[in-house]
Each structure stands twice: as C-alpha cells, then as structure tokens.
Amino acid sequence: MARQLVFELGHRPAFGREDFLVAPSNGAAVALIDSWPAWSGPAAILSGPAGSGKTHLAEVWREKAKARRIEAAALEGADVPALVAARALIVEDLGVLSDAAERALFHLLNLTAQEGAFLLLTARDAPGRLAIRLPDLASRLKALPHAALGAPDDALLAGVLVKLFDDRQLRVPESLIPYLAARIERSVAAAHDVVAAIDRASLSGKRPITVPLAAEVLAGQGEMEL
Template sequence: MTVKQLSLDLPHRTALGAEDFLVSKCNRGAVRLIDSWPAWQDNAQLLIGPAASGKTHLARVCQARSGANVVSPSGLDIGLLNTMGEVSALIVEDIDRAGYDEKALFHLLNLAREKRLFVLLSTRETPNCFDCALPDLRSRLNALPAVRIGAPDDALLRTVMLKHFSDRQLAVDPKVLDFVALRIERSLAAAAAVVAAIDRAALGSGRKISRQLVAEVLGTEVSPE
C-alpha cells in the first residue's frame, strides 16, 4: 500500500482506499496480511487492534480485493453459512462486542477448514480477554493466527494529525504537531479527538492554531522555545 500525498483541498471525510492508508511500524504486519491475500497460511485470520487503529479500513480493503461479504451479527447464522461454496470469503468485525451467535462463529471457523473459506475476524482484544460462553469457540479463536496493530509511533501520530488538520483545510506548524504529540494519549482515536477540539477552539475564538491555543485546549502550559 502507498500513502496518499496530503493536500489542503481534501473534503472532511474518511477515505477507505488502500492508497489512503498510512503505513507505519505499528500496523505494517496487518497491512502485509491484507496485501498477501489469498496466500494466507491459514484461511482464518484474526486482526487485533484498539479503537480507531484502522481495522475497519483494512477490512474494507480486504473486501475490495477478495470480494468478501461483510456480515452483521443478525446476518451471521448457520443457515447462511451452509449455503456458502468453496473459496468464498467473509469478514466478521468486532467479534468481542457485537453480539454474534457463538455457535455460528464456531461453525464458520469449521467451514474455513472444510471448504477453504477465507475468514477475517477483527477484535479490540485477544480472545482470552473478552466474554465467550462457548469453550470450543474460545479455544478455536485462541488457536488462530493473529496480527496485532500496536500503538502508533511518533511518525504515524504526527502524520495522522496532519491529515485530520488537512481534511479540515487547516494549516498547522510542524512545531505545533510536535507539541501536541508529546501531550496526548498515544492512540489514533486521541489524535482525531484533539484535532477536533483544536478546530472548535480556533473557530470559537477566531484565533490561528498555535502552541498557546493548543495548550489551552489541553489544559497545559507552554514553555519558552
């Protein structure tokens, strides 16, 4: 995947093309997994990552490449699975909190073996960290190959904030990005939230985005440069 060059005339929207995904050390393994389809060593794969880490984005890229169906909790049932042919693909997101039928999930993983069915499951947590009433399902999930998206490194955190500012047609000094990056939680969700808060503060006060404005938003002090 390549990183799309940022521009100041982008609409404020979420892009889901492979070329728009920002690749860094923390997510490179997940990107390689999606890029390597259909040459997966195991037909069923588990993608683990925190909120706003890019799991949905990668799932949509996988969907575009594989023609996979994305199933909802209400849409995943044994009757549907029994009609699927070989070399089909399914994407099941948020298995840790979306309320899927556990028997259907277990049946799906069996079909992945029996019918060469490709399955991508996503979750915020490892299987042993969320509720699972069916012991056989937990055991099967724990045995799946798993790729984890980690906390963003400095380069990714700054680039994501820059993209959010650019999506809002806001110019920002690199020193301001450095100032923010050192003072927020190391997550892409936090990066998006702080950009939105800074945007609101700048609009409400009619001021340019500066370290002083950012410090007020974050409730911290600005040290002399």
C-alpha cells in the same frame, strides 16, 4: 451575546492502503492484509485497542476482497450460509457474545472453510484473551493467523495527526504536529478526538489553527502537561 453555532460538516476519511501509515506497531497487521489471498487458512484475526487502525485495515481488505461486513453481535440470528455466499466477510468487534452468536460464529468458521471463502475478524483483545464460552470456538480462534496492532510510536502518531488534518482539508503550522504528539495520549483514538476538537474550536471562534489555539483545546480537555 448570542452563542456561536458550529455546524460540523462531514469529512471523508481516507481509508485506502496508501493512506495507512506503517510502523513497527502495526507492521505485522499490514503484512497480513497485504498477503491475502495467500493466507495460511481461510480466516484471520486482527486485534488491538480502539483507534489502533483495525477498522482502516479491515476497510482496505474489504475493498481488496469485495467483502461484506457485519458486527459480531449481529451474528445472533444471522443467515450464516448467506454471509458465506458473499465469498469474503468481515466480522467486526469480537467481544462478549451471546451463546447464539458464538454458535453462529463457529458455524461461520466451519462453513467458510468448507466453501473456500475468506473471513477477517477484528477484536480489541488477542484470541487467547477473548471471553469465549464455547470451547471449540475458543480453540478455533486461537488457531487462526493473528496480527496485533499496538499503540503508535512518536513518528506514527505525528503521521496520523498530519493525515487527520489533511482528511479535513485543514492547513496547520508545522510546529503544531510535534506539539500535539508530545501532549496527547499515545493512541490513534486520542489523535482523532483532538483534531476534531481543534477543528470545532477554530470554526466556533473563527480563528486560524495555531499552537495557542491547540493549547486552549488541550487545557479544556485536561490534557496539558503541567
């Protein structure tokens, strides 16, 4: 029997401010983004685990501030004055950086303040836990306005699941959302993974999305509660 081929068609995630679901786990981060440009300084930092919503909020700010975006690791060899000339910049995913990237980030922070520009940084870890070797840079990062995003609560996780199915224009039974929310890892990343897997399973088997189909997907991922 020929294997069913599945072509995963692209879908456009909704990244507008109105699409971001606010909850106690992310309220401080939302408030920080919403308060721009009335920040207490020219730079701020968002931290949180993968899939917690940092990229969504950064995208909201990018649209609002007309900002450019660069990965932190790409700062090594970057033209810092040219980055600051954009007037607003997002530096994504601060982590273990090369010495050259650390020096570039320190220069970027200084020049951003001198030129009256704005800078939004994102990281998985809080500023005080980043593996920064340059003492002046570590001190500067710890002094920035900072908001952390945490793992979603039940209501937020359910809302994220609804949004992810809507992003893919998939109609699902109402009972599916609490079923999934009670069984997957409590993270936005896990919600992304399970919605994509259910979509693939539905396409592959030419089956409607139902609780039994979701149960099969979860069992295949080893996530069913026994």
